[in-house]
Amino acid sequence: MRSRTSARAQITDVAARARVSPATVSRVMNGHASVAADLVERVLSAADELGYRASPVARSLVLGRTQTIAVMVPDMANPSFQEVLRGITRAAAADGYRVLVADSQEDVTQEPGLAREARRHCDALVLCAPRMSDAELAALVPALAPVVLTHRGPTPGVPTSSADYRGGIAALLDHLAGLGHRRLVYLAGPPSSASHRRRLEGIAAHVADHPGLSVDVLPCGVGFEEGYAAGEAVRRSGATAALAFNDLVAMGLLSALHEAGVAVPEEVSVTGFDDIPFARWTTPPLTTAAVPHGDLGQEAWRRLRALLDGEEPPPDVLVHPEVQVRASTGPARAEGAA
Amino acid sequence: MRSRTSARAQITDVAARARVSPATVSRVMNGHASVAADLVERVLSAADELGYRASPVARSLVLGRTQTIAVMVPDMANPSFQEVLRGITRAAAADGYRVLVADSQEDVTQEPGLAREARRHCDALVLCAPRMSDAELAALVPALAPVVLTHRGPTPGVPTSSADYRGGIAALLDHLAGLGHRRLVYLAGPPSSASHRRRLEGIAAHVADHPGLSVDVLPCGVGFEEGYAAGEAVRRSGATAALAFNDLVAMGLLSALHEAGVAVPEEVSVTGFDDIPFARWTTPPLTTAAVPHGDLGQEAWRRLRALLDGEEPPPDVLVHPEVQVRASTGPARAEGAA
DNA sequence: CCTTCCCGTGAAATCGCTTTCTCGCAACGA
DNA sequence: TCGTTGCGAGAAAGCGATTTCACGGGAAGG
DSSP states (O other), X not given: OOSOSSSOOOHHHHHHHHTSOHHHHHHHHHTXXXXXXXXXXXXXXXXXXXXXXXXXXXXXXXXXXXXXXXXXXXXXXXXXXXXXHHHHHHHHHHTTOEEEEEEOTTOGGGHHHHHHHHHHTSSEEEEEOSSSOHHHXXXXXXXXXXXXXXXXXXXXXXXXXXXXHHHHHHHHHHHHHHTXXXXXXXXXXXXXXXXXXXXXXXXXXXXXXXXXXXXXXXXXXXXXXXXXXXXXXXXXXXXXXXXXXXXXXXXXXXXXXXXXXXXXXXXXXXEEEEOXXXXXXXXXXXXXXXXXXXXXXXXXXXXXHHHHTTOOOOOOEEEOOEEEOOTTOOOXXXXXXX | OOSOSSSOOOHHHXXXXXXXXXXXXXXXXXXXXXXOHHHHHHHXXXXXXXXXXXXXXXXXXXXXXXXXEEEEESOTTSXXXXXHHHHHHHHHHHTTOEEEEEEOTTOGGGHHHHHHHHHHTSSEEEEEOSSSOHXXXXXXXXXXXXXXXXXXXXXXXXXXXXXXXXXXXXXXXXXXXXXTOOEEEEEEOOTTOHHHHHHHHHHHHHHHHXXXXXXXXXXOOSSHHHHHHTHHHHHHXXXXXXXXXXXXXXXXXXXXXXXXXXXXXXXXXXXXXEOOGGGGGSSSOOEEEEOOHHHHHHHHHHHHHHHHTTOOOOOOEEEOOEEEOOTTOOOOXXXXXX
């Protein structure tokens, strides 16, 4: 009943078989202290024969750490969150940490609760919370530490790994302006989105600096459908170029434009944001501001690890999106040729 | 040092504050046995004041279960795995289970080790292992139980939640044949892929049943790049329609064809497989065999839950992909008009 | 040759909770 | 009125590891 191989071998089984105490087995298994060579040998072979592996749960209890972190995302189906998740998972795995996923299913109201809950089961948390209000976030963060943020600009007191959305949209604007576009539309993200507000700032600043340039803001959203639905409005706007909140929206818009027989980029140029893997494969391939979400995930992990190790985390990451020029943008059509 | 709010409140703190024993606190918190109403009240308010929540790790140790499952996927970036993961995560969350992700990074050789490792940290496992050999799988499964499989046909002794790839490709073939296509090409997945072999079977059976129909098999792969690279071969093949291993490959092919000036579907029809969300938004929108991966994930969870509850799991799921007819397929061009 | 120090090992405490097991008390029947 | 019965609450025994503490023996030093 005890040394049966039916149940998993325990440390006492190994100890008995190696004729040593559990303490010694523990020491050997963890490479601690110095144990006589022959005992090490005995323990190791006993452990091997029994297929012994220490119970992670028991270790967690006594050690006070689980070697696990959680990542909360609003929607696992969105490639940009998914890439961050993937980046974190791989980086953490390389350091022997596992990751727990928490999907808030786009319901911002239950994100704080979910985050707290997720946090209780592990050692640290990565929060992808682009929509949570600053106030709520500030209230939540202390209860979550150690924690790092992504998909949201720098926040006091919390290591962050994010992109310069403001600079990214400005770069896109430069690109478009360079092609002769003067009347643009921006397909806006959700008003509550922090990164959307950064884009708005970037647009405002750019317009202020460049007389003769106008950017209409069209309420839109974050997905294909919304981009598709905005097709009509974009056409009516008379703009020669449209900047979508993200690549998904851009793809929806591309579809709508194609169906309506509007040539891209000859009649209207379209840009996305994020440079998800799919962006390269649209027709025409999408010009977009590349945000290396995988790297952001990796950087988020570096900061978390520092926090876990009691070290000072590296300074915030703020990657500057680079414009990936592809075929969805081109010279502005002649004025009044709409 | 003890009742300080610095550290998390423990069960003894609550017990002390409510002037009862830890046993009673435990009973109240878990709604066990009958406890006098006034004690319940005292315990509840004490717990509330202290913000007490039982340590999941300690509970796991004594209860012998973690309320966590793991999901192993070959690549989190692939939408079809990602959808399954998402489906499982949501379904499991609804039942109070958390999910741990294990990403094998497409390295089949380390999947067995990774699966075992992941399994040790939780109560059960979902294996998305389309490429692992049957032999390896059979050897691995006993060590992993409870476990359920997805992305792979029914396997003896293991509950499975998968799609009828064979039937799916046949349905696509029917659709194409109905449009007058006689010379087709199949852009093959990796030879080690179980679902690829099912497709091959489906093709062979269909060809045998329909004289005059020919399907060339072109080695290809699973991603955009491979589909793109196959563009040239598809054109040279003289086929009037191409069936891609999955939607990603189809998108790559669509790009290549577009660049080469080949009209889709006028000159060549293209089909995908999976019906990932992006398929609706390609240009032209992709005709594909729809596999409801989210539902598959949910069904995988149902089986796992039954296993966890010591019940008999529901019979294997084998969803029959439905052809989503969109604009990438059309009547075959006239013979010899290539 | 004897004392002291050091080092390797085992016994026991601990992590925070759940769950018997045990005990005391009130209610019930004779 | 006294012995059972039943029920609610606490004491204590785990769950399976790690780690402090104490101890015994061999090497080094006087």
